[in-house]
Amino acid sequence: MAPGNSGGNDAVIQGARRSEQPHGILIVDDEPAILESLQLTLGSDYRVFPAESGEAGLAILEREDIALIITDQVLPSMSGVEFLERAMEIEPAAIRMMLTGYADIGSLARAINEGRIYRYVSKPWEPDELRLNVKRALEAHDLATENVQLAFALADANARLRAENVYLRREVERKYAFDRLIGSSPAMNRVFEVMEKVAETDATVLIRGETGTGKDLVARAIHYSGPRRDHRFVAQNCAALPDTLLESELFGHVRGAFTGAHVDKKGLFEVAHRGTVFLDEVGETHPGMQVRLLRVLQDGEIRPLGCSETRKVDVRIIAATNRDLLKDAEEGRFREDLYYRLRVVEIELPPLRERRSDIPLLAHRFLDASNRKMGRKLMGFTNAAMDRLVAYHWSGNVRELENEIERIAALAGDAETIGVDMLSEHIRGAAPAVDPRAGDLPRGLTLNASVDGLKRRMILDAIRETGSKTRASELLGIPRQSLQKMMKRLGLKD
Ligand SMILES: Nc1ncnc2c1ncn2[C@@H]1O[C@H](COP(=O)(O)OP(=O)(O)OP(=O)(O)O)[C@@H](O)[C@H]1O
Ligand SMILES: [Mg+2]
Structure with missing residues (x-):
């Protein structure tokens, strides 16, 4: 039977x-x-x-x-x-x-x-x-x-498990990809919208953004949530290698193509067959490289170094840069035709200081991760500490914030709350950004009454924060006696 x-x-x-x-x-x-x-x-x-x-x-x-x-x-x-x-x-x-x-x-x-x-x-x-x-x-x-x-039953169960695994892996990757990207600011929501649309397609994407804004993360998320997710995502930093090595890395070479090329080697464009190649810092490529990249984008063809024939490749390209490539193109530092081929879809990642409302969310997520990694039990931030984090300039963007939280957690001992005194010095000094155009200034009060109100709030916060008047006066940048006098005048008890 x-x-x-x-x-x-x-x-x-x-x-x-x-x-x-x-x-x-x-x-x-x-x-x-x-x-x-x-x-x-x-x-x-x-x-x-x-x-x-x-x-x-x-x-x-x-x-x-x-x-x-x-x-x-x-x-x-x-x-x-x-x-x-x-x-x-x-x-x-x-x-x-x-x-x-x-x-x-x-x-x-x-x-x-x-x-x-x-x-x-x-x-x-x-x-x-x-x-x-x-x-x-x-x-x-x-x-x-x-x-x-x-x-038979076993083979059947195995086949089902395999199918289920592929499915689960996809789900995990998809979640991994999109879940790791945190943000609820309007600016990030716009980014997510474009990402979701573009993930389903093969369109070449150019991701622009300052260092640490998440270009890498976005490129991965696009790959892992699109139809190429079961194939490879390979990333190459174009600024990391000397010209010849970069070419050989991306396009491969045949034996003897250059000194040291002892055997044939497949390039990343072939390794990533049916997947995605992520060209990081594409703005740093030299002119010869730019011609070769244009060829891949236009004809889907590569030619390994030292090889006389071209080969067809099937890859999606995502590129990233922190430069203003349009300006580079206009000024002749970057091929204009390549620029337009790369930016079929452009995703601009806003610097963190332009989406400050994402900072608390990010800070908490990084705190959770640090707690887990270092076995800490930090519950959160004092209001004053969070104000400083939100106010800070973050030129290193999300990466800098992540590092700051990790640093704090590493030094936290068994503290439960992160106060201003635990922040790095330069961040501690960040003045809460007051946008003079913002409409939330007190109304219906005289200037003096408003200023007094603000002083009261800041003093109370500083004392709650630091636990002592001496440290609070340091934090506020005024002598201790002035603080004492001011408190008396404002009717604040010790
Ligand atoms: N929106 C985000 N949500 C969560 N983590 C983020 C986000 N953006 C960036 N990160 C984290 O910040 C760090 C830097 O991100 P990433 O490497 O993607 O930045 P980048 O733009 O590629 O930087 P660079 O230009 O320096 O290469 C990573 O650890 C990443 O996980
Ligand atoms: Mg990067």
């Missing part, structure tokens, strides 16, 4: 149902007396099908569900071994036994060794011994069938 590949479970169920009826045994012998005697021995426990010739036996095999075949060694028109060979083609799972009147041990041994015969029975036989042998043979049959069924 052949378990269908529609599902291993079906096969197992089918097998169980079958085993409810007695096993079928085919007996083949040209002597009616022998058939009769075998039927007598086995007929009460099994369904026994007698056949007087090999041909008749094969016909029964085609029709019936047979688990065991017992055949005479010599049949009218074929030998017992020949018959078993043909029987195997019809019902390979049936166990085969042979009756033998005389001991031609040589040919029997061969048949046994070749696996065509499970065992032979010499005539005349002991009925009890035969019954026992048949029972064992059928147990072997059931075990083998069950094994086949289990193997």
